Each structure stands twice: as C-alpha cells, then as structure tokens.
Amino acid sequence: MRKIGTLSIDIETYSSIDLAKCGVYKYSESSDSEVLLFAYSVDGGSVIVIDVANGESIPDEILQALVDDSVIKWAFNAAFERVFLSIWLKRNYPELFCSYSIPEDSVGNYLDPSAWRCSMIWSAYMGLPLSLEGVGAVLGLEEQKLKEGKDLIRYFCKPCAATKVNGGRTRNLPEHAPDKWELFKAYNKRDVEVEMNIQKKLSHYPVPEFVWEEYHLDQEINDRGIALDMDVVENAIRIDAISKATLMATMQDLTDLENPNSVAQMKGWLAAKGVDTDSLDKKAVIELLKTVPTDVADVLTLRQQLAKSSVKKYQAMQNAVCDDGRARGMFQFYGANRSGRWAGRIIQLQNLPQNHMEDLDVARDIVKSGDYEILNMFYDNVPGVLSELIRTAFIPREGYKFAVADFSAIEARVIAHLAKERWRMKVFADNGDIYCASASAMFGVPVEKHGQNAHLRQKGKIAELALGYGGSVGALTSMGALDMGLAEEELQPLVDAWRAANPNIVQFWWDVDNAVKRAIKERTATKTHGIRFIYKSAMLFIVLPSGRRLAYVKPRIGENKFGGESVTYEGVGTNKKWERIESYGPKFVENIVQAISRDILCYALRTLSHCFIVGHVHDEVIIECRQDASLEAICEQMGRVPEWIEGLLLRADGYETQFYKKD
Numbered sequence: 001m002r003k004i005g006t007l008s009i010d011i012e013t014y015s016s017i018d019l020a021k022c023g024v025y026k027y028s029e030s031s032d033s034e035v036l037l038f039a040y041s042v043d044g045g046s047v048i049v050i051d052v053a054n055g056e057s058i059p060d061e062i063l064q065a066l067v068d069d070s071v072i073k074w075a076f077n078a079a080f081e082r083v084f085l086s087i088w089l090k091r092n093y094p095e096l097f098c099s100y101s102i103p104e105d106s107v108g109n110y111l112d113p114s115a116w117r118c119s120m121i122w123s124a125y126m127g128l129p130l131s132l133e134g135v136g137a138v139l140g141l142e143e144q145k146l147k148e149g150k151d152l153i154r155y156f157c158k159p160c161a162a163t164k165v166n167g168g169r170t171r172n173l174p175e176h177a178p179d180k181w182e183l184f185k186a187y188n189k190r191d192v193e194v195e196m197n198i199q200k201k202l203s204h205y206p207v208p209e210f211v212w213e214e215y216h217l218d219q220e221i222n223d224r225g226i227a228l229d230m231d232v233v234e235n236a237i238r239i240d241a242i243s244k245a246t247l248m249a250t251m252q253d254l255t256d257l258e259n260p261n262s263v264a265q266m267k268g269w270l271a272a273k274g275v276d277t278d279s280l281d282k283k284a285v286i287e288l289l290k291t292v293p294t295d296v297a298d299v300l301t302l303r304q305q306l307a308k309s310s311v312k313k314y315q316a317m318q319n320a321v322c323d324d325g326r327a328r329g330m331f332q333f334y335g336a337n338r339s340g341r342w343a344g345r346i347i348q349l350q351n352l353p354q355n356h357m358e359d360l361d362v363a364r365d366i367v368k369s370g371d372y373e374i375l376n377m378f379y380d381n382v383p384g385v386l387s388e389l390i391r392t393a394f395i396p397r398e399g400y401k402f403a404v405a406d407f408s409a410i411e412a413r414v415i416a417h418l419a420k421e422r423w424r425m426k427v428f429a430d431n432g433d434i435y436c437a438s439a440s441a442m443f444g445v446p447v448e449k450h451g452q453n454a455h456l457r458q459k460g461k462i463a464e465l466a467l468g469y470g471g472s473v474g475a476l477t478s479m480g481a482l483d484m485g486l487a488e489e490e491l492q493p494l495v496d497a498w499r500a501a502n503p504n505i506v507q508f509w510w511d512v513d514n515a516v517k518r519a520i521k522e523r524t525a526t527k528t529h530g531i532r533f534i535y536k537s538a539m540l541f542i543v544l545p546s547g548r549r550l551a552y553v554k555p556r557i558g559e560n561k562f563g564g565e566s567v568t569y570e571g572v573g574t575n576k577k578w579e580r581i582e583s584y585g586p587k588f589v590e591n592i593v594q595a596i597s598r599d600i601l602c603y604a605l606r607t608l609s610h611c612f613i614v615g616h617v618h619d620e621v622i623i624e625c626r627q628d629a630s631l632e633a634i635c636e637q638m639g640r641v642p643e644w645i646e647g648l649l650l651r652a653d654g655y656e657t658q659f660y661k662k663d
Helices: 019-029 060-067 078-092 119-125 132-139 149-156 178-201 209-224 230-255 263-272 282-288 294-307 311-320 360-369 372-378 382-388 410-419 422-429 434-443 454-467 473-478 488-501 503-522 585-607 631-638
Strands: 006-014 034-042 048-051 072-075 116-118 226-228 331-336 341-344 400-407 525-528 531-536 539-543 549-559 565-572 578-583 612-617 620-626 652-657
Touching: 006 060, 006 078, 006 149, 006 178, 019 078, 019 311, 034 060, 034 078, 034 178, 048 178, 060 078, 072 078, 072 178, 078 116, 078 119, 078 209, 116 119, 116 209, 119 132, 119 178, 119 209, 119 331, 132 178, 132 578, 149 178, 209 331, 209 585, 209 612, 226 230, 226 612, 226 620, 230 294, 230 311, 230 360, 230 372, 230 382, 263 294, 282 294, 294 382, 341 585, 360 372, 360 382, 372 382, 400 585, 400 631, 410 422, 410 503, 410 585, 422 434, 434 454, 434 488, 454 473, 454 488, 473 488, 488 503, 503 525, 503 531, 503 539, 503 549, 503 565, 503 585, 539 585, 549 585, 585 612, 585 620, 585 631, 620 631, 631 652
Parallel strands: 006 072, 072 116
Antiparallel strands: 006 034, 034 048, 331 341, 400 620, 400 652, 525 531, 531 539, 539 549, 549 565, 565 578, 612 620
C-alpha cells in the first residue's frame, strides 16, 4: 500500500436534519445520514469520485488515510467533512475509527482535527470570502464551482415533499434523475479541483503553523460542546407560548383589535387615541412611553413584551442539541476576517442577552419546573424573565462546575500599551476604574464611582466606548449618549475633551494612517508603534506583534467624501457582498487592537488547553472543571502576558457557577 501524504476531499451527503438550523454535528448524528458521493485527490493527483449511493466502495487505502493522523486531509470548510466522516466511519467502520483526548472528555465521537487543514480558513486568513464560489471568483480561477450545485443539493441531499407527480416519495434517489446524478458527480469532482486550485494560488502566502494550531484547538472546543439543561429549554419554549397567547388575548381585550401585533392596526388604534407615530420600533416606543396616557402605555408595554424574540435562542438550542445533551459547533474560526476573531453560529454565544435579575436562581428553578402560573405571579414580565434566563440553560456536566474568566478592559489596555498613553497605563497598573479616570482626565477634576463628581463617570464611560477608534458625535449618538441624558450641545465638547486627554492615542491613529498610505504608495514596508505594514503583490499586510498578519486585498489610495485621501481595499462589506471598502487610520487601529486582543485570547486558550474549555466570547473563557479546581489558578494562567507583547498590563477575573450567567 502506497504512503499517502495529503488527501483533498469533498463529500456530498444526505440527512433529514436541516443543516442550516441544526449544524453539522446534529446533522451527522441523524440515523438516516449517509455519504452519497466521495471525491478525493491523493497528493495533488487526478480527482476520483466514488459513487457510494450506487454501491461503489471507498478504497481501503483511502479509509486508512482518513484515520491516519500522519496524512494531512484538506477540504473547504473541513469541519463539515471531518465531523460527518467521523460519525460515518464510527457507524460503518467501527474497527477503523479512533478519536483523541482522554476518556473523560466529550470529543470521543470525532476524528483528531490536528490531521486536517481547511482551505476556507486559508482564504479567510488572506481576507477572502468564506464561500468556495466567492473565493474562486475573487482569485479568478480558471475552473469555477458549478452554479447548478444548489439545485442539485436541494434535490438529492434533502427530503422532498411527497406529491402525486413523484409517486408520494419523500426522497430523491439517483435513479429518479440519472442525468442530474451525473451532473452531481461532476459538481462533486469540480469542488475538489477548485479547492486544490485555491491552495496553489495561495501557496506563496502560507498560513503560519501556530494559526493552524489555533484552528485545531478551536475544532476541539467545538467537538467538546457545552451541555444544555433541556428542562429549562423545553419549559421556556412552552411557557413562552402560553405567555404570548395570554398577552395577545389581553391586548385584544384592551384594544378591540384583531391583531395587536400588526403595525398598521396598532398605529390606527394609537391615532384614535390621539397619538401619532411614524414607527413602532423599540426606540420609538421607549420615547412614546414617556408622554402617552396610562392606558396607552399599558398597551405599548404589553406589545413590547409580545415582541420579545428570546424564544428563538431556546429553539436554536433545541435544534442543535446532540444525542448526549451537548450543543456543538457554535464557534466559527476566523469568522471576522478583518481581525481574525470568531463569529457565533447556531445559538450564537456572542449575542446573548445579559442578565440583571438578583434572584436569577429562583426564576430559573421556576422555569425548570415548568410552572407558568407561579412565574406569572412572581414576575410582571414573563418574556423579559425568559430572556434573562437564556444563558442559564448552559450547564456543566454532573459533578462539575463552570469557571468563567475574562480579561478586564482588554481593548482599552491594548490601545493604551501600543500608544504609550501613560496615564491610562497607570490606571490599569493601580487597578483603577478607567471610566472615572477618563472623566477625570477630560474634565480636570477628581471623579469617584460613588463619591465626588460621580455624575461625570457616565460621560467618561460613553466617551470610552464610542471614541477610541476615531468616533465623533455620530458615534456618541449611536452609542446612546442622548438616551443617557447628555444634551446634543455637549457631544462635540465631549469628543474634544476625550481627544485632548488622549493625545498619544490620537497620534497613534494618524501614525498608522501615514504608515498604511506610504506602504501602498511606495509599494514598500513601513513600521510604527511596533506594527509593520507591507505592500506585496497587490496585497497590504499588517504584521501584528504575535507574527500573525491581517490581509487587505488590492489596496488603493482614493478620495474620501471630504476630498481628502483615503485607503480602499476589496473585502466583504456590511451587506455581505464582495465590494470596495473605504478605511482610514482610526479604523485600521480598531482592526489592529481587536486583532491583538484576539491573539491574547488565543494565547490564553492555549495556556488553558489542558482544561475542558467549552466556550469563549471575545474576552471571556468558559471552562468545565471539577469542583476542586482553583479559579484563582485559572485566572492567573489566563492573565499571563504573551512574550510578544511584553509590558502589557493584563488582568483576568472570574467566578464559579453551576449555570452560565453574566456575573
């Protein structure tokens, strides 16, 4: 048997589970999941397609290569191939399958990710789209992904509706459309060819080995998953349905409207009450509640409760939960390719409502018991309670606890370190309150959180959150400055005061701006504040202290709306389309600071990789550990400063809990 070095793979599969809603882990576990087509190339050779659905067998040497950790497996979005083939191998070739980690870990159903590489991650590292079709188009590959693919996947890979025309079948098989099936095989083969061509095209810009190690750790965390309290989840969904029906009936009684949820009907009812409004969004309703009569306020308050969409998170949990009660696949490595941060998937831990209830455990126990009447008796806003309890559905396994540790003001610390804004660094060295210190620096008076000039702390806070990356009056407004009681005429003076108090940060913005522009204009390498900027082969690279690079495709010097110079580059814009994006110094600083913060989190994840890490959110790590594990030791390890950013004042704090929450 020949020795295989690399294997490029693409599979086409069937499962009755909805992949988009439930994720690849749940999709793969379905009892009817199966491999239909298996396309592969050995060591860059010709692509071979195995028609598994029609009884063809995958060669033994290829099956052996799948479980041989010395063989590097490549795929575009390799997580799909690895996870699906793990379950498929375990089911069909149990004598071959082997996993990784230790028996106490919950990754035992999956192949070791360290033997896998992902060309989608490579594309993201280079600032390219996260789709095979998108990457092929941007790179101008001769062979492109076949456009018929979506229709073929819909036809063969998903259940179909039973009709008279199709004889009442609920699934399309190869014999039902032989011509389509042949095209599907060509599509399967083409995907491997395109994936291999991406590797060739990007071969001069390899992903550093330490980034692949980060990816493998990410895959391990996704494989491990996080346990869900399904009593909380299922009862929350049931209670929400009862609550919504009750609220709807109450609103119908109060308004005589057939559908109080209808914007048109509600506007008509409000107009009859002498209240005119252009909008009924959350912000508009908050403003209306300040002035409308009590009976109208009651209806609007009920309508807000009815509009709460928190139940969608519980439904996402129900969709994603695997057979062992754990949700997996919630983190997309390099989901934000401007900084390399993770993006949330399925349940989206990065986007959970905060909890502020003092009696969180009491409310949780009531929901867990499923008692709507008691919950409604104790709390006047049941949807609001369910929203605050979303985090608490995540639990450690029996006999374990969660240790949750996070960095304190990580971005503020990084930007202060890079810009050498020494008064800020002293605040962090002394474990001070940055909002109070910022207000004190801005207004020239002592500010204490619960003491003298305490009213200025809020202005310091809003300035800190809005102005660190070149934001001005618009950023303050977007951050809710006016809603917090600041007057419009105060905003520009606030911007001026913050910038005057932080001259080194302001200088940092424009030093970066100049370095970027010079690198592009002169097609050279520049450096400022320990950050390098390299123009090479129609790419701008920003080299971070960790050695990781941020990539900007086809940068140019253009003209902004004010008639001045600006930098533009190609990337995925806010509408998720590939387009030319405008940027400037402070925005590049934001990318740099967030990217360095991400690298520090990665360093912490690797430092803590001997623990069972089950989740992470921006600057927070969630660890499932034994009851005797030391939180202090975990925080100490997390707070270690990487050698590549020596002198950074880093601090991690944490708490222990039997269910996830925002402490």
